[in-house]
Amino acid sequence: MPTRYTDAQLQALMEALYQRYSYDFRDYTLPSQRRRLNHAIERFRCAHLDALQELVLGDPAAFGELLQILTVPVTQMFRDPAFFRALREQVVPVLKTYPSPTIWVAGCCTGEEALSLAIVLHEEGLLERSRIYATDINPQALATAASGVYPLHRLAEYGDNYVAAGGMGQLSEYYTVEHATVRFQQRLLDKINFSDHSLATDSVFVETQLICCRNVLIYFNKTLQERALGLFHESLCHRGFLGLGSKESVQFTRFASDFEPLPGPEKLYRKRAPSRAASYYAGRQGFARNET
Ligand SMILES: C[S@@+](CC[C@H](N)C(=O)[O-])C[C@H]1O[C@@H](n2cnc3c(N)ncnc32)[C@H](O)[C@@H]1O
Numbered sequence: 001m002p003t004r005y006t007d008a009q010l011q012a013l014m015e016a017l018y019q020r021y022s023y024d025f026r027d028y029t030l031p032s033q034r035r036r037l038n039h040a041i042e043r044f045r046c047a048h049l050d051a052l053q054e055l056v057l058g059d060p061a062a063f064g065e066l067l068q069i070l071t072v073p074v075t076q077m078f079r080d081p082a083f084f085r086a087l088r089e090q091v092v093p094v095l096k097t098y099p100s101p102t103i104w105v106a107g108c109c110t111g112e113e114a115l116s117l118a119i120v121l122h123e124e125g126l127l128e129r130s131r132i133y134a135t136d137i138n139p140q141a142l143a144t145a146a147s148g149v150y151p152l153h154r155l156a157e158y159g160d161n162y163v164a165a166g167g168m169g170q171l172s173e174y175y176t177v178e179h180a181t182v183r184f185q186q187r188l189l190d191k192i193n194f195s196d197h198s199l200a201t202d203s204v205f206v207e208t209q210l211i212c213c214r215n216v217l218i219y220f221n222k223t224l225q226e227r228a229l230g231l232f233h234e235s236l237c238h239r240g241f242l243g244l245g246s247k248e249s250v251q252f253t254r255f256a257s258d259f260e261p262l263p264g265p266e267k268l269y270r271k272r273a274p275s276r277a278a279s280y281y282a283g284r285q286g287f288a289r290n291e292t
Helices: 008-023 028-044 049-058 058-069 081-095 112-123 138-146 151-166 222-235 277-290
Strands: 103-104 131-136 149-153 174-178 181-184 192-196 208-213 236-244 260-261 268-271
Touching: 008 028, 008 049, 008 058, 028 049, 028 058, 028 192, 049 058, 058 138, 058 192, 081 112, 081 151, 081 208, 081 236, 081 268, 103 112, 112 131, 112 149, 112 151, 112 192, 138 149, 138 192, 151 181, 208 222, 222 236
Parallel strands: 103 131, 103 208, 131 192, 208 236
Antiparallel strands: 149 181, 174 181, 236 268, 260 268
16 A cells, blocks of 8 residues: 655655755656555565655665665567667668768667667678667666676567667577577677766767667656757757657757658657757857857
8 A cells, every 4th residue: 555645745855865865856757656555665675655665865875775776677589679670761871871870779778778779880881880878877777788688587678679779680599598698799889888978967978870778768847858858969960860658758948840750650750950940049059159
């Protein structure tokens, strides 16, 4: 039976976590946070939200566990296979025109999405000259991602997804089985930089041709969604691509007119070229700055 607490109490906890640990969950959607916190209250056997707050503020290890609940570290290889098929068909041909494409996977969780992209790029003859930056705020997930080691029992699902995503060979070409785990090849991992980066507090760090940020914005309120989309818009090169999760969209945000949807049902967008008027004024501002 979930305990009762107000939105203000929930927000006070998020503010306290930010002040204590610099993890910023203040602009995540309230219903999703409420579900996570109810789960945490049960898991830590707390009588109410205040008790949970006291526990996690006083005990960094307990906060580490709460972080696993708040960040929803759930993912798959080739999650939503049709997305990867569309990416292969509509985006990869353009990526091939760049000498060294850079890809940012924001909210990469335990790394399966970045590995899936690395496999697509490898099969398209593009991996050698590409670089993938994969970022997240969950240190435990990032450690798993960097290891490239996953439980064996996930393999059947990963193999099915790979085939449905248009895989050109066998998924087994990319891993070795070690007891109850699978280890993905180092040559794939070598092309991926896994690092800590928060869409809530950090800024742009690289220019990219493609950004995949899937099943992350769904947990953000509109303010934070727009902050993240602003980072993506700034990071993407002229006419770069953005991939979102199936329940996410740029629609109804202030970036709606900055991205054009690619044909088809997948949430794939291409950054629009700035209008001539916008380019003119951006140029004037740059000119004015140079004058001072
Ligand atoms: C549901 S998982 C999605 C993983 C993967 N993108 C996918 O589609 O399978 C959400 C991920 O977003 C990460 N995340 C949550 N808030 C974030 C933030 N502010 N900045 C970066 N990553 C964040 C979580 O740690 C988690 O790994």
